[in-house]
Amino acid sequence: MVMTMGGLGATTPMFCSLLNSSSSTTTHRSFTSTLPFRKCSKLNLWRSSAKNVVRKISRGVVKMEDGLDDETCELVNGIEFSIGDNVDAYLFTAVKNNNKTGILLLSDVYGFEDSATRDFAYRVACNGYNVLVPDLFRGDPWGKHRPMAMFEEWIKKQDPERVANDIDISTKWMVNEFLAAGISKKLGLIGFCFGGGKVIEVLAQDEGAYFGVGVSFYGTMMNPSLASNVKVPVLFISGDKDPLCPVSLLENVEKRIGRGSKKVVFKGRGHGFVHRPESAEEDADAEQAFTMARNWLYDGLVENNS
Numbered sequence: 502m503v504m505t506m507g508g509l510g511a512t513t514p515m516f517c518s519l520l521n522s523s524s525s526t527t528t529h530r531s532f533t534s535t536l537p538f539r540k541c542s543k544l545n546l547w548r549s550s551a552k553n554v555v556r557k558i559s560r561g562v563v564k565m566e567d568g569l570d571d572e573t574c575e576l577v578n579g580i581e582f583s584i585g586d587n588v589d590a591y592l593f594t595a596v597k598n599n600n601k602t603g604i605l606l607l608s609d610v611y612g613f614e615d616s617a618t619r620d621f622a623y624r625v626a627c628n629g630y631n632v633l634v635p636d637l638f639r640g641d642p643w644g645k646h647r648p649m650a651m652f653e654e655w656i657k658k659q660d661p662e663r664v665a666n667d668i669d670i671s672t673k674w675m676v677n678e679f680l681a682a683g684i685s686k687k688l689g690l691i692g693f694c695f696g697g698g699k700v701i702e703v704l705a706q707d708e709g710a711y712f713g714v715g716v717s718f719y720g721t722m723m724n725p726s727l728a729s730n731v732k733v734p735v736l737f738i739s740g741d742k743d744p745l746c747p748v749s750l751l752e753n754v755e756k757r758i759g760r761g762s763k764k765v766v767f768k769g770r771g772h773g774f775v776h777r778p779e780s781a782e783e784d785a786d787a788e789q790a791f792t793m794a795r796n797w798l799y800d801g802l803v804e805n806n807s
Contacts, residue, residue, distance in 0.1 A: 577593055589636040590633055595630060604630045606634045607703075609693040610695045612638050614636075618634060643655055686806055691717075692716070697721065701731060708732050713802050715736070718775050719738070733801075738793065739770075740768075744771075748766055765790070
C-alpha cells in the first residue's frame with residue numbers, strides 16, 4: 502500500500518485497499534497483526550493494543566439502521582498510519598456493509614490511542630462508515646495519571662493553529678482518498694470533550710465545503726462567536742451536571758447555528774458519560790446517545806445522499 506501526503510499519488514486509494522481486503526491480516530510500516538474474530542458488545546467492546554485489526558461482530562446490542570441484518574454488519578478493518586510526515590491516525594473501515602461515507606472523529610484530551618475513543622470509532626464503523634481518528638496531540642496526549650496541577654501547562658503546549666492545521670490535513674486526506682476512489686460525498690464530524698469543542702471551530706472554518714453534519718459530545722472551550730459561521734446542522738449531546746459544558750452555552754450555540762441543529766441534555770449526567778460510562782445507568786444513557794448520533798449521521802449523510 503503506497504500513500505503520499507494527502508493520499509495523492511497513491512497507486513491504490515487506501516479505502517479501496519481496505520474494502521477489498523478479504524483476509525484477517527493487514528500490514529503497514531512493516532507491522533502485521535492477525536487477530537481472532539470477536540463478538541461485539543456495548544460501547545467498551547475492544548481493549549486490544551494491536552495497531553492493525555480486522556474484527557467480525559454480531560448484531561447483539563449494536564443497533565443498526567433499519568433493514569440491516571446480523572450478517573451485514575460483519576467486518577471492520579483497522580489500520581494505523583501516518584498522513585504525510587507529521588499526523589498519525591487510525592482508520593476504521595466497514596467492509597461488507599460500507600456506505601462509502603467518511604467520518605472524522607476528534608478525540609478528547611486522552612488522544613487517538615485511548616481505548617474508549619477507539620471503541621466508539623469502531624462501533625461507528627460497524628454501522629457502515631469509514632472513520633478516521635487523527636492524533637491531535639502529536640504523540641503527547643494528556644495522561645490519566647498526570648497531576649491535574651500540570652494540565653494548564655500541558656494544554657498551553659497544544660497550539661491551536663497547529664491542531665487546526667492537523668485537522669485540515671486529515672480532512673483533505675479523506676476527501677482526496679474518496680475522490681481517488683470515485684466517491685464524492687460530504688463527510689461527518691464527531692468530537693468528544695476537547696474534540697467536541699473543535700467541532701464548532703472546524704465547521705465554522707469549513708462553511709459547508711467538506712462536512713455535511715456534526716455531532717458534538719460535551720464539547721469544551723467552545724467559542725459561541727463562531728457558531729453563526731457554521732453552515733450545517735449539529736447535534737449536541739451533554740449532561741446537565743457537566744461543569745465543562747454548561748447547558749446555557751449549548752443553548753446559545755445551538756440557537757446561533759440554527760439549520761435544524763439539536764441539543765439533547767441527559768438529566769443527572771456529568772462529563773464523558775457517552776464514551777466512558779461508569780455505571781449501568783450511564784451505560785443505558787450512553788446507548789441512547791449513540792443511537793441518536795447514529796441516526797443523525799445516517800439521516801444527514803446517507804439518506805440524503807442515496
